[in-house]
Amino acid sequence: MTKKWIGVDLDGTLAYYDGWKGKDHIGQPIQIMVERVKKWLMEGKKVKIFTARAAIPEYIPPVRNWLKSIGLGELEITNV
Numbered sequence: 001m002t003k004k005w006i007g008v009d010l011d012g013t014l015a016y017y018d019g020w021k022g023k024d025h026i027g028q029p030i031q032i033m034v035e036r037v038k039k040w041l042m043e044g045k046k047v048k049i050f051t052a053r054a055a056i057p058e059y060i061p062p063v064r065n066w067l068k069s070i071g072l073g074e075l076e077i078t079n080v
Contacts, residue, residue, distance in 0.1 A: 003046055004046070005045075005046040005047065005048050006040060006045055006046065006047045006048070007047075007048050007049075007050035007078075008033065008037055008047060008048070008049055008050060009049075009050050009051065010026070010049055010050070010051035010053065010063065011026075011027070011051065011053075013030065013033060014029065014030060014033050014034065014037070014049065015027040015028065015029055015030060015066070016028050016029075016030060023053070023056075023058065023059045023062055024062045026062065026063065026066040029070045034070055034071075034072070037072060037075075038071070038072070047075055048075060048076040048077070048078050049063065049067065049072075049075050049076070049077045049078070050078060050079065051063065051077065051078075051079060052079055053077075053079070054077050054078050054079035055079045060077050063077050064077065
């Protein structure tokens with residue numbers, strides 16, 4: 001049986017988004033969502049960051065760095 005997981009969109013859900021500004025730009029965190037994700041993790045739920053950016057491998061490291069900067073660096077990043 002496949003373990004269920006929660007997908008959290010990056011741009012516009014976990015981070016403020018006001019248009020594409022390049023692969024290295026990710027908006028400021030939306031704190032209420034950051035806290036929600038941390039709560040889910042503390043409850044033992046599996047959470048993945050779901051973003052179209054993951055379709056291009058070189059776009060993943062900036063997302064990983066951003067996640068680390070807000071305390072969520074170990075989450076899987078996917079677009080599927």
